[in-house]
Amino acid sequence: MDDGLPASGAQDGTVGKALDVLDMVASKGRPVRFTDLLAEGRFPKATLYRLLQTLTNQGMLAFDPERQSYAPGMRLVRLAHSAWRQSSLAPIARPHVDALAAAVGETIHLAQLDTGQVLYVDKRNARQPVEMFSQAGKVGPAYCTGVGKAMLAWLEPAELASVLARQSFHRFTDYTLDSPEALMAELAAIRARGFAFDREEHEPGIICVALPILTRGERVLGALSVTSTTARTTLTALEALVPRIRDTAARIAAEAESWRFPEQDTKGGR
Amino acid sequence: MDDGLPASGAQDGTVGKALDVLDMVASKGRPVRFTDLLAEGRFPKATLYRLLQTLTNQGMLAFDPERQSYAPGMRLVRLAHSAWRQSSLAPIARPHVDALAAAVGETIHLAQLDTGQVLYVDKRNARQPVEMFSQAGKVGPAYCTGVGKAMLAWLEPAELASVLARQSFHRFTDYTLDSPEALMAELAAIRARGFAFDREEHEPGIICVALPILTRGERVLGALSVTSTTARTTLTALEALVPRIRDTAARIAAEAESWRFPEQDTKGGR
DNA sequence: CTTTTGGTTCCAATATGTGAAACTTGGTTT
DNA sequence: AAACCAAGTTTCACATATTGGAACCAAAAG
Incomplete structure (x- = not known):
């Protein structure tokens, strides 16, 4: 259960940041609220907000409106299937x-x-x-x-x-x-x-x-x-x-x- | 084996394009060369090139230098594990x-x-x-x-x-x-x-x-x-x-x- | 009713991403 | 060998998307 991934390193462009956010969401083992992620201090409010939105409507994140929380999305499962088979x-x-x-x-x-x-x-x-x-x-x-x-x-x-x-x-x-x-x-x-x-x-x-x-x-x-x-x-x-x-x-x-x-x-x- | 995903739809920003490329790579069931992707005509040469690079050094794609080909990367498997467990x-x-x-x-x-x-x-x-x-x-x-x-x-x-x-x-x-x-x-x-x-x-x-x-x-x-x-x-x-x-x-x-x-x-x- | 907390939207400044074209590189053909 | 490709990489002026402080809004808390 102990984890502690020591940050990703260089982040190229917007895509890098978006993927960073994805990792942030995935690494907490449970649905996360906006504030939880904001508290991480890695991104300013508006930026984080936009990245989350983008990822969400790309299916990389799933947003649960009832709990107002984000979780890794099913598109990842689809993609991973390919990855697993090929790589x-x-x-x-x-x-x-x-x-x-x-x-x-x-x-x-x-x-x-x-x-x-x-x-x-x-x-x-x-x-x-x-x-x-x-x-x-x-x-x-x-x-x-x-x-x-x-x-x-x-x-x-x-x-x-x-x-x-x-x-x-x-x-x-x-x-x-x-x-x-x-x-x-x-x-x-x-x-x-x-x-x-x-x-x-x-x-x-x-x-x-x-x-x-x-x-x-x-x-x-x-x-x-x-x-x-x-x-x-x-x-x-x-x-x-x-x-x-x-x-x-x-x-x-x-x-x-x-x-x-x-x-x-x-x-x-x- | 017949597939035919009818395109993703709206593409928000650079992140959307990057994820599009990811899909392109994943949907071919085998390692793809730069040209194969370029031939798809979805992106101009330089753009596609940069996106591939970004995705690759983010671990979302794996580049095999010997075959000069791209395949979905292992980072996806890690992320998907979270997705599968949570969502x-x-x-x-x-x-x-x-x-x-x-x-x-x-x-x-x-x-x-x-x-x-x-x-x-x-x-x-x-x-x-x-x-x-x-x-x-x-x-x-x-x-x-x-x-x-x-x-x-x-x-x-x-x-x-x-x-x-x-x-x-x-x-x-x-x-x-x-x-x-x-x-x-x-x-x-x-x-x-x-x-x-x-x-x-x-x-x-x-x-x-x-x-x-x-x-x-x-x-x-x-x-x-x-x-x-x-x-x-x-x-x-x-x-x-x-x-x-x-x-x-x-x-x-x-x-x-x-x-x-x-x-x-x-x-x-x- | 006021304040706080949590989330969303604005917008000007600017960093980023764009893509045509020029350039390498390595392998073929003449 | 010299000339020629095709595939991949880099450049650069231009445009656009991204940024983030601040203002805004809604709902819950005091």
Whole structure:
């Protein structure tokens, strides 16, 4: 529930501001009144008002006249459907994730990195039917989740630095790595080892193994994790699953590459 | 696969144009190159170029430098997650839909009306695991689906007129109602009967029963349908499920109302 | 009845967005 | 190679949309 997104950064033009407002509305997890947004102090009254109006009659926001409040609009859901299908790994990965889920019988997460945060794009629950969208689209911290660390570990130094700067290093549990230095050391270990653990760093009792999904050129596409609880299993037991997960990750990567770059073999560099 | 969204309508300011571009990119189901968009003729070169840049570095679009193409960006997925949780019926309806799915063992759809189109916000497959997001967020025609007609039938005249104007009346099958008049007659019948059928109007072999989800004041919140095939069942058999579906719809409506308007009883009118 | 709170509209100043045309860039053709 | 495209990028004078302080209005509170 703790969030704290550290502002978006540069804002280009009116469009940038409008999207900023959209984020403001979305990030409060509930319908917001005009005043709530105004109180944020990011925009003057009239400006905010106009932006809200524009977004509303574009369907990006929904205005509830009874409660006089704004909420993210359904047009976003429509657009996101396209985004998910086209830009995420999920559609490509699905069959492989299914197979993995069937094989290991534990909760699987498929994630990508977005703006320095972990974005879950697909999920399989242990036994019960999939939890849909309510899980896909969710974001989480990168520095204290298995998938997050797995991706960070293979980032290029420049990219890593920029991502690192965005981490809040909030101490969720006693095991949370709460400094860039601690994280850097951990990332080196992960890179050496080839996979990441989550040792109850985000939620007490929750542990996982995670592997990055890498292109042949070692560019990070996403990450895959198997999650369980300390009550049910141990890190050592989870580690036994690594080969299976690695295989799945490799298949996904291969397919993603051949799907996005139909032919490209003779070309050398990145 | 046939689509044909009849343009968005009024475009307010730069933001409107930017969102238009976003739609253009999203509506092609694949990565698009600059020229493809330019060919659409909606915007002059330089303008389109700038809009694309803005959207891209806002994360609303993703640019693939290798293929030189644009696709909807992951920021949309993040935003849509909020939208789905806050503005859709799905989170409220979930337990009820689950129960219904367990009871009837057929495919269930939960839909809402958006811009004159049916927007599926949740789905349960008959037995096999849910088909995820690839279904939630999908849009379909209103005039030839069970959920669509169920919602249209309870719309206020003014609203109905505006929705009607947006229908393409494409003839998907021999049974598709392909004129406003035919549809109006059908809607009257549906209103009288209390529920809607889909008699293979959208896809051959696919039939369903659908009921609207209405507030106490008969305002349309969404619709719920049970779908099957002519091979497996008949309309008459589906009709037997109506009481069960009606009950589910009522529960969802009740919860939606009490959730969105915590207390409000003495107030008279709409 | 006055005041406050929350929301909407005005309007002149100006920052922003516009788009025709000129310019690169990288790949073809002659 | 030189000449030629086509696709993508940048420029720049001009127009327009955006800005935000302040005035305004409505409904609730005092």
